[in-house]
Structures are given as structure tokens and as C-alpha cells.
Amino acid sequence: MEYKNSMGSRIQVREIKRKSLFPTLFSKLLTLYLSILVVTFIFFFAIFSNAFQKYYVDYTENIMIKQAKLIASEYQEVGSMKQSLQKTLERVFLRVEVLDSYLDATTWIVDRDYNMVVASGKQDSMMMDRKLANPEVIQEVFKGNVISQQTGFEQYFATPVLTVGYPIILGNQIEYALFIHTPMPQIQKIIDEVRDILMKAVFITTSIIFVLIYFMSKQMTKPLKQMNQIAKKIANGDFEKRVSIDGEDEISQLGSSLNYMAGELDKIEANRKSFIANVSHDMRSPLTSIQGFVTAILDGTIPPEKHEKYLRIVLNESQRMIKMTNDILELNKMEEGNLPLKKMEFDIHEMIRDLLDNFEQVTKEKEVKVNVILDKKDQMVFADPEKIARVVQNLLDNAFKFVNKQGTIEVETVAKQHKIWVYIRNSGPAIPEEEQKNIWERFYKADLSRGKDKKGMGIGLVIVKETMKQHNEELGIISKEGEMVTFYFTLSKI
Template sequence: MMATPGRPSQLRPWAGIRGRLAGTYFLLVAVTVLLISVALLTAVRQYYLDNIRDILDQQAGLAAQFYQSYLGKNPLVQEAPDLAAAFSATTAAAVQVLDSSGRVLADSTAASDRPNLSSAPDVARALAGKAATYSGSTARGEPYLAVAAPLAVDGTVQGAIRFVTSLAPLEALLGRLAGRLALLGILLILVMTAVGFVLAHTIVEPVQELTGVARRIAGGDLTVRARRHFHDEIGTLAETLNYMAAELARLDQLKKEFVSSVSHELRTPLTAIRGWAVSLKEGSVDPAYQEQGLTIIAAESERLTGLVEELLDFSRLEAGKLTLRRGRVALPPLLQSTVAEMQPRARRLGLTLTLDVPPALPEVNADPARLRQVLVNLLDNALKFTPTGGTVRVFAGLDAPEGRLTFGVADTGPGFTSEELARLGRRFAPGSRPGAGSGLGLALVKEILALHGGELKAESAPGQGATVRCTLPLDGMAPSTDV
């Protein structure tokens, strides 16, 4: 079943962690029980077989020695019944006495038939003069173990004595043991599978809770928080999710403040333009009044255009499409021309605008239009907040050990608070003082410098002015392609 795009898929009962963990426990315990049971049954069977074989070997050897010492003077066919009867009384096995051709001369089971067993492997070896053991099955499928030993007199093999015991009791014992092991194994498998389910529950429940929290956050509820059940990886994940929700809530609030600030900045020039347009439409004949209105409309239109351009740049920045047109840039002429453009505004505000730039600075690989945008934004802020009679200084210099070029603006304005310094250049972070604007300018400055491989730094204290520095790499530290 395919998941619906955009929505989490529903897990089948055995497809999740609970099912996999319980299944793993089941397979692990089942394989372990099976291997242990097979090993145990094999060891028990071999132990009993070895014991039975040793006993039969001893009895066969004793019978052969007894025959050689006490009965070997008489023909084997004469002593065979007594020999079989004597040793059958000391063992639970059947005793067979065979002549040198392999024909049964006596059988303690009182069987009427006297087959020839010379083809039996143990009998053949015994008639060849060596004791032997053989295990097999009867025609009826009953397992047995046979031990045969040669009956010799003066080194001549007269026949063989054979002890045969049924292994059916041993197989029955092993069957009962296998049944008990199977029962114990099933019980152990059930217990361990249950343990697996319980252990999986301690994992799945927090994960399911985190899933629910994540879905609520995705639905727009940024106040929900996940509980930390244990001090483990899942607990760390819960804390990370809570941190993400808090950051999203903070960014959401910043965006709301940003929208409010931008709306206010757009409304101010639009209101001025509309007001003067209405006044001029009413047909005032005073040329000075008309000139004043047209000047204000032009200025506010330019201000509005600048704000819209900043919004467009910010949009490109958010989409990762802010483009740099690089080239070799000499910084002093760029700073001089920008300061010259801002001088009339500085004089109108009663401020002293100075330029402090060394005569020779290395060129940088940069976008001159974007660097001018950086300087204009910095000067705009400095001129806006420096009180009448104050000084605004544009400076530049070379940091040779670091291989970087520095330029910036210093003013004698009110400076920044520690909180303002901390959020300087952040996206969606409007200033806190009256007339501070939307904060778009410094956010763009920071990102433009970052695209050049540079940094934005500020030094300030309340009431002691502010110094904002921009750094640029001199060579290949800056990316060589458009971003």
C-alpha cells in the first residue's frame, strides 16, 4: 500500500519496532533453544551409547577369556549352549555363540532359527580374530547395538560370542527428553517474546508520542511539547523536538513582528505620497508649495523603491537565488563615491561624515554593486541614529596576517545594547528602538558578506557609539562562481 503524499504512512502491526523487536527475540530464542536441544540430545545419546558399548565390550572380552581358560578343550558346538546360558544370566543383552563359519550355535533368546551371520560386520571381524562393534536396525526397524569377540584356543579362532542389545529403550528415553526440552523451549520462547514486547513498548510509546507531537507541530500548534521518559537517545530526540518547536515559535513571532514593521515602513511613504498628491490635485497655485510637494513625493517614491528592492533581495536570499556578479574591485574608489553620495544627507542632518581609507589597498574578487549596497545600509543606519552634531566615519584597512580586507562604519550614536548586538543581522529581527525599521538591511548585509566569504562584526556599548566591521577575503577564499 502506497503512502498518501504529504502524510505519514500507517505502519502494519508487525512492521514497526514492536513487531521487529519481538520477532527478533522470538527467532533468537527459538534458534538458541533448538541448537541447545540438539546438542544436549546428541550428547546424552552418545553418553549412553558409550556406556552400553563399554559394558558389552567388557562382557564379550570376559566371555572369550572364560571360554579359552575353561571350555576350550571341548568342541565349541558342545559348550555353546552352556556358554550362552552362563553369560545371559549376567546381562540384559541377548547372547549368541557362533561357529567359525558364522552359523549361530546357541542363542539366549531361545530363537528356533539358526541363521548364518558371517556377513554382519562385527561377526566378520570377530571371526578374523578382532573384537568389533556394530549398530544397525532389525528387519522390523528396531535399532540395536552388537559387540562380537573371537573365541580362540591356542591362537586358533573356533568361533565368536556376540552380545546384542536393543536401543529402543534409549530412543524412547531420548524421545521423552526431547518432548520435555520442546515444552521448556516453547515456554522460554513465549516468555522472551513477551519480554521483547514489553521492551519494545518502552521504545514505541515514546516514539508514538513524539510522532503525535511532530504532527501537531506540523499542523501549526507550536505550544505542544514532548515528555522525556528516559535519559537515552529517544529522550535526547524529545529535547531536540522541543527545541525545534521553541525555535519555530520564536521565528513565527519574529515573522509577525517583521510583517508588522514592513507594513509600517510601506505605509509611511505611501501616506506621504497620497497626501501630497491629493493636495496638488486640488490645484494649489503656489509654485514653492508645488515644488515642495513634488520633492517629497520623489523622495518618498525613492524610499519606497529602495524598500521594495530590499524585499526582493530578501526573497531571492530566502530562495537561494541571490546572484553575485564578481570582478576585481578596488575598494577606495567605491567607498569614496558612496560617501560623496551620502554627504548631502549628512549635512542636512547636521552630521560630519568622514572617510579614512589608506591610499593603496589590494583589490578583492567581489560584486561592486553588492558591496555598495552593504555600505549604503551601514551608512543609512549610522546617519539615522547619530544625533545632530555627531560624527560618522567610514574606514578601511588591510589585515595582512589574516589575508583579509576590512571596511566599515563608526558613529557617535547611542550604540547597541547587548541584546541588539546578539541579534544583529538576524533574519526577521527588526530593531527595538523607535525608527529602527524592519531589520532587512542588516540581514542582507550579513548574507551578502557571507556569499563573499566574509563576516559582519559589531562593537558597541550603550551611549558610546557603534563600530560595524565587514571583512572580505583577498583571494580564493571567496567562491568564484555565482550563488
């Protein structure tokens, strides 16, 4: 872009646009969903993995304690059932072998002097009759406690072990301490296998969800892309394009709003073209008359004694053009908020009576009957008197314009709580329902208006609408076949 500094020199300024890491809504949605998915799976994987590890260690420990209890019960039967020690040891060794095979465990039985009585597994020959160097742990078992720990016997094993200690009672005295050792790597191996299975399941699930997220994001952003393209076409003046609506979600509602906007813009554009055509027609008629009369006066076609008559016609046509121009300018200022209200107290009934006097000529020409039904003689209201006078004038002008010959005009006021309702009615043709909402549009002018009146441009009711909108008052129309057409508005009474 190019600018001038205070010295008049031209300065070139280049706009720098930062490239976004995620330039499209699709990439943002996809990244967001995938980030949530990955973080969620990592979080639950970590929790499940730690929970399973604790569960499996506790599960193995419970099995070891249960087996230790069974082995201890075999020794107890020696005293209670008079069984031989040899048979008892046979059953103990058989159970120890099963335990060693199932858990890859090592089983020790230690006497009260800390000497090894039974040692299974690879250490049976090395550990037999050997005195153990862990008196604190052994003493704890001989006190009658069941222990479970993952430390204390490192010097006897190449890898960490899970150890369970259980007292063996013969008679009423603890004679032996039973220790079962299971290698922690064996336990960890099972845990790692479960983690691998879980990781594969997570990977497969993530892949499936990724595909679903990808197509879901595509499906969500597809109508938005279409809306973007159609919005650009609407911006270029192509109001006939519409968005395909499928569903009732927020995106579909946005598409419906875009279609509604396109329809309204199309209608406004049509009314604008009609307005321009109407203005051109209304302006051309007085200009043609002015040009014709002035030319005729200048070239002598119109004799001097008739100059005054035709100059008055030229003056009237000029005044009509000025009124048209002033109406357009006033409407623009009202819509832009450049015409502030000047509210004060005034008598609305007196205003209505004064304005009705302006229609005495048309009343006689159309042989119209005028009924005035006022709530009371005087009624003070608080509003902008100049603008309200314009409202009443425009509504009366509209009523006299469309009233049928020998018809009826009725003006009524009704007091309701803190409001005064003003009704202006006229007999004659009803306004079709489809046109009732259009008569308030800026560029709308029904063909009926052009056929009956050549003096207006169809913006009188728009000025009425904008004025009542500024006053925050109600304005409406009631028109049914066979009934009088009624325009009404409200004012705040004093």
C-alpha cells in the same frame, strides 16, 4: 481528483491507496522482531536436536563398548587366574542382566562356528545353539575388530537396533564374539523426551521474549506517535507544543530536533508578525504624509507658491516606499537564487572611499570622526561589485545609524593570505549577546532600530548575510560592553 483533457472534458480520477500489510511502525517492528526470534529458535532447536541425537547415540555406543570390554575381561580371567568357567559365567550373566535392564539390551556370545553360546533377554531360549546367518559381521569381530552399526541383524529383531561387536580372547586366540544389541526406539525415546523438554523451554522463553518485544516496541513507537501528533499541530500553526524527551537515543534526538524546529518556527512566526507590523507602520507613515499633502494641495489649504516644497516631500516619501518594496523583492530573489553573481575584478578600497562620501551629511550632523585604515592604496578583489557595494553601504548605514553623537566610525582592511578582511566599527551602545544572532534573521528588527531610524525595515543586514552566503565568504559581528561594535566580512583578493 478531477482533470480536464485536451478536449476540455472533465475526467474523474480516483486515487487508489494500497493497504499495507503492516500499516504502523509498531506492527512492522513487532513482526520483524518475532520473525527473527522464531527463525533463530527454529534454527538453534534443529541444530541442538541433531547434535544431541548424535551425542546420545555415541554415548550409548560407548557404554555398550565399555560393558562389552568388561564382559570380555571376565572370560580372559578364566585362563590367567585359573578360575572355573562356572564362576566366570555367573559373573557374566549378572553383568549381562544389569546391562539388559539398564539399556533394554540383548547380549549374544557366538563361537567360531557362528553358534550361539549365550543369549540374554526374550530370545535366550530361541537363539541358543542356533547358527547365525551374518558371517560377514561375525568374521569382522573374529579378526579382532570392535564394530558398531545400526544394520545387519534386522531378521532377528522387530525394531532397528544399535549393535556393538567385541572380540573375547582366551589365551592368545579369539574364541568368541560378543554382541550387544540395544533397540533404537529406546534410544529415540530418550531423545524425544529431551526434545519435548527443549520444546517446552523454547515455548516458555519465546513467550517471555514476545512480551518483552511487545512492550519494547510499544515503548519505542510511543514517542514517535507523540511526535507525529505534535508535528501535525505545528503544521497547523501551534508552535508552543513540545515533545517529552526521555533518554539520549536517536528517537530522543529526533524529539529534541522537533522541539528545536518548533522553537525556531515560533521565533520566525513572532518575527514575521513583528515584521508585518513594522512594514505596516513604515508604509503607513509615508502614505499618510502623501495623502495629507496631496489633499491639502487639492483643497487649497497649501498655497500655490508652496506646492513645489510639499510635492518634493511627497516625492521623497514615494521614493522611500519604492526602496522598501525593492529591498523586500531583492531579498526574496536572493533567497530563491534568482539573482546570479556577476563576479569580476575591482578595487575594494576605491569602493569604500566612494561610499563613505555618501555619509558626509550625517557625519557633520552627528559630529562623527571617521577613521579609514586601509591595508594599502589599491586592493583588487574578485566578487560581484554591485552586491558588495550593497553590503558595504548597508554596513556603513548601520554603523552611522547607531553611532553615538560625536562618536567614531572606523573602516579597516587587513590582508591575510588569500583573503581581505573588511572591518566596519562604530562607537555607541553594544548589541546584547542574545540579539547578536537574531540581527541576521529576516523578520527581526530590534526596538532600538525603530527608535533611532524610521527609514528602514530591518532587512539590510539580512541582505548582507544572503550576499556573503552567495559568495561563500565569512561574515560576523563582535560586540562587547565598553568596546566598538564591529561587523566584518571577507573577500577573495587577486
